[in-house]
Amino acid sequence: MNLSVKKLFNFFLILFVVACGGGGGGGNSVEPQSNNPISPYASSQATQDTVQNQTQYVSGKVIDDYISGATVFIDTNGNETLDEDEPSTISDNFGNYSLPFAVGRLISIGGIDIGTQQPVDGLSLSAPMEEYTETKMITPVTSLLATEAEEAEIKEALGIPE
Template identity: 35%
Template sequence: MKRYMITISTVIAVGLIAGCGGSGSTPATSTAVSGKVADGYLVGATVFLDKNSNYQLDSGELSTMTDANGAYTLNMAAADVGKYPIVAMAIQGVTIDKDFPAAAMTSGYMLSMPATAVSGAVNSNFISPMSTIIREKMAANSGMTFNDSKVQLRNQMGLPVGIDMMADYIAGSMSGTNATQYQAMHTTAQQMAGLMAGQAGLVMNGSSVNLNRYRSMMATINSNMSGIASNVINGQSMTSAFMNNMMSQMQTQLGSMSISSGFVNYSGMFRNMTSSRYFWSTTAGTTTPTTPMTGGMMM
């Protein structure tokens, strides 16, 4: 596949133009909201405070770009902390994934974190495929709390109690008693991002996104999280039969959706089930993922 080459120094320069504190006016009394963006750390990704929750960077919304370490800082009014979600855009031909640093990404995708999770604590705002699916669970199901969403995702992935689903899994995989689990999160996030990037032509239009197609894509990923986690546990890559089948069916599903169709409710694909028994079954000592929650992809 042809890739667009770009040096990290070029991306950093663009980020410096945007300013480490973010574009837009900085309030007299502000709070620094900082963190990183990843599936692997993303260099040159656009990060913004999405005040109207339309997943697009609008005029006047605070924004910045990630630096050479995938880090960002948004200086916002204290009253805005925890009030609005933060969105990160990986930009085709610009953003570099440090897991694959030789070239810029050939397809873009969008990540986010729920408003509830946004904090003024230093470097606490990690934006990843995990934070994204957590946000989408809450957005689709008004009865699902932030904690419920994290617990459900942890159980979908077959991870033990104590694993922080909002944590920087790259840093967590470096050492500690849960390093293996955080490495599994990292690899799963890579495959989730691969699925998102694979639908970019149907979901993304430059810096804008078709919300119904995006939500349909995320709902399908959510329905199949146990299968994706199992793919990783079994040492399978993005080219496994399961992932190829999932990618193909997602493309067919999204391609059949009208670009201008009205709002579609996907709450049924984000049901509030927080017990691991909904996602995994154990037979003769072997644990396997159950069928998808809504009859989506085959396991």
């Protein structure tokens, strides 16, 4: 098979698997946890979305194969750094995470690739969090889409045609 056909096939296979999501099944929900003293429940009142004094949570998976032990947080101020007032957690052994919703950018840093059991220290994945959604996957595809959206906004602001 031609190399480009293989790449195209693999791309669509990955896209299909990511689109499947993984929902289903009852069972345990992931409780937010943190590997640092920052509370996973910390968030400013302006960005935290509450309904009848109950915090809404966003849950999902970190996928580039599944990534366990990744630091997952919502970057509410755009500095791409976990700050004290930003919600954060650590992905579990299956790549699952759950944390309080806030508007910003969902970022996953580091962790261990479950398939290879190798650390992925330099891996940073992201997904936009512009409005509440119960489930949000963090994948290379969501990272690419988030980057392209930013480039389009910059071009528009500078008056550069796309």
